[in-house]
Amino acid sequence: MGEDEKNKKPKLKMAVYWGAACGGCCVSVLDVHEKLFDVVAAADLVFWPIALDFKYKDLKAMPDGYIDLTLYNGAIRNSENQHIAMLLRQKTKILVAYGSCAHMGGIPGLANFSTKEQIFDRIYCDTESTENPEKIKPQHIYKVPEGELELPIFYNDVMPLDQVVCVDYYLPGCPPQTERLLEVFMAIVNGSELPSKKTVIGAYEKSQCDECERKKTENKKIKKFYRPWEIEDDGETCFLEQGVICLGPATRGGCGTRCIKGNAPCRGCYGPPPDVSDPGAKMMSAIATMIDANDPEEIENIIEQIEDPAGTFYRFSLPGSILRRKVV
Amino acid sequence: MDFKPTIVSFLCNWCSYTGADLAGTSRMKYAPNIRIIRVMCSGRIEPTFILKAFREGADGVLICGCHPGDCHYHEGNYKCLRRFHLIQKYIQQMGINKDRLRLDWVSASEGKQFAELADEMTETIKELGPCEVKNTMEKLDKIC
Numbered sequence: 001m002g003e004d005e006k007n008k009k010p011k012l013k014m015a016v017y018w019g020a021a022c023g024g025c026c027v028s029v030l031d032v033h034e035k036l037f038d039v040v041a042a043a044d045l046v047f048w049p050i051a052l053d054f055k056y057k058d059l060k061a062m063p064d065g066y067i068d069l070t071l072y073n074g075a076i077r078n079s080e081n082q083h084i085a086m087l088l089r090q091k092t093k094i095l096v097a098y099g100s101c102a103h104m105g106g107i108p109g110l111a112n113f114s115t116k117e118q119i120f121d122r123i124y125c126d127t128e129s130t131e132n133p134e135k136i137k138p139q140h141i142y143k144v145p146e147g148e149l150e151l152p153i154f155y156n157d158v159m160p161l162d163q164v165v166c167v168d169y170y171l172p173g174c175p176p177q178t179e180r181l182l183e184v185f186m187a188i189v190n191g192s193e194l195p196s197k198k199t200v201i202g203a204y205e206k207s208q209c210d211e212c213e214r215k216k217t218e219n220k221k222i223k224k225f226y227r228p229w230e231i232e233d234d235g236e237t238c239f240l241e242q243g244v245i246c247l248g249p250a251t252r253g254g255c256g257t258r259c260i261k262g263n264a265p266c267r268g269c270y271g272p273p274p275d276v277s278d279p280g281a282k283m284m285s286a287i288a289t290m291i292d293a294n295d296p297e298e299i300e301n302i303i304e305q306i307e308d309p310a311g312t313f314y315r316f317s318l319p320g321s322i323l324r325r326k327v328v
Numbered sequence: 329m330d331f332k333p334t335i336v337s338f339l340c341n342w343c344s345y346t347g348a349d350l351a352g353t354s355r356m357k358y359a360p361n362i363r364i365i366r367v368m369c370s371g372r373i374e375p376t377f378i379l380k381a382f383r384e385g386a387d388g389v390l391i392c393g394c395h396p397g398d399c400h401y402h403e404g405n406y407k408c409l410r411r412f413h414l415i416q417k418y419i420q421q422m423g424i425n426k427d428r429l430r431l432d433w434v435s436a437s438e439g440k441q442f443a444e445l446a447d448e449m450t451e452t453i454k455e456l457g458p459c460e461v462k463n464t465m466e467k468l469d470k471i472c
Binding site for chain 2: 113157159277278280281282284285287288289291293294296299300303306308309310311313321322323324325326327328
């Protein structure tokens with residue numbers, strides 16, 4: 001009887017797509033291991049380029065709102081990413097920005113320190129292993145005797161998903177913790193009440209520090225910043241108290257402090273806690289006050305030890321931050 | 329047309345705002361480009377405020393607080409000083425000239441100094457020209 005009821009329940013239609021991504025997010029979906037059977041029992045995967053042979057025309061042929069849940073991972077780097085994002089939005093009931101890149105731009109977003117021209121010059125002309133005397137670069141349209149060849153347009157900027165389409169939920173992480181994905185997935189399958197739209201799901205409200213098991217004191221004082229390789233971590237004291245930059249205070253919990261448990265400081269992939277628009281600015285605010293000096297020159301010398309503030313504090317969030325890109 | 333810079337200025341309630349008030353009540357003349365926002369302490373000025381000012385079209389940001397040692401909350405201005413140096417390093421990486429962000433100390437009796445500072449900052453920004461942050465953002469918004 002129970003079995004029959006289960007069979008009657010219509011299966012969820014699910015899609016997974018990658019924009020400008022490394023593929024790690026798609027792998028994190030596969031990381032459900034044997035739970036994949038539960039997923040497949042409850043959902044049909046109707047579109048998933050990394051694993052299944054569907055074509056864009058199949059997606060186009062689906063009626064609007066046909067897909068129940070889409071996990072879009074990766075940032076928007078070119079016109080293909082944007083086109084499919086818009087198409088998926090049209091075909092999907094619940095669109096989730098899955099992973100750091102779709103959430104705030106992620107690692108590909110660091111390209112916003114450069115322009116399209118700089119990137120093309122470097123990649124197609126200047127790299128040490130490139131020989132391209134005629135300086136041939138990819139063109140959007142290229143005419144050949146057989147007709148026209150078309151490549152997607154490479155944008156000057158990287159954008160997170162919500163800068164091109166309306167996003168229902170964000171599931172952060174690089175990649176998101178698989179357990180969190182399963183929780184969210186099961187909640188949708190079981191028809192539980194979902195949180196209000198445009199919120200982060202699959203992560204906690206509090207910061208990493210709240211979850212972190214390392215020994216902490218109230219007043220952190222930093223006289224010197226160290227890169228992780230410059231200091232021997234004692235394995236139990238707060239990284240910041242040892243002078244190693246850890247983005248825990250301005251990063252959402254939910255990952256289970258995986259990096260910290262592996263003795264590496266937090267890099268901020270889970271994005272900012274609720275109500276924080278710019279994680280890097282918050283982190284700079286926090287870390288600057290920990291500097292143990294009042295003399296302007298001494299302060300400057302200590303800050304000089306932070307090699308690359310923009311890259312460190314906005315490692316996963318540059319396109320989603322207030323300034324979004326380098327002004328040129 | 330003459331470039332008229334917009335300078336957002338965060339003044340602490342206890343010293344600098346009173347100093348600016350003194351400049352006003354003493355009828356001192358200074359450049360009208362400063363837009364004053366009063367905060368309780370220079371230590372309250374988050375980096376987010378500064379970045380948001382640039383994003384919304386400020387050509388410069390001026391922060392004023394109590395002189396070192398004079399903070400109403402003991403060490404708010406030192407916290408501001410530490411943040412200021414870090415933010416300055418960050419905005420340079422983002423392609424914003426560091427002179428567009430300035431921190432100075434103005435006490436409640438330094439109306440004249442405030443007026444001079446406002447003139448000086450306006451001159452600096454006029455020389456630098458308009459800040460391109462807002463334009464860049466508007467162009468970005470047009471892509472999608």
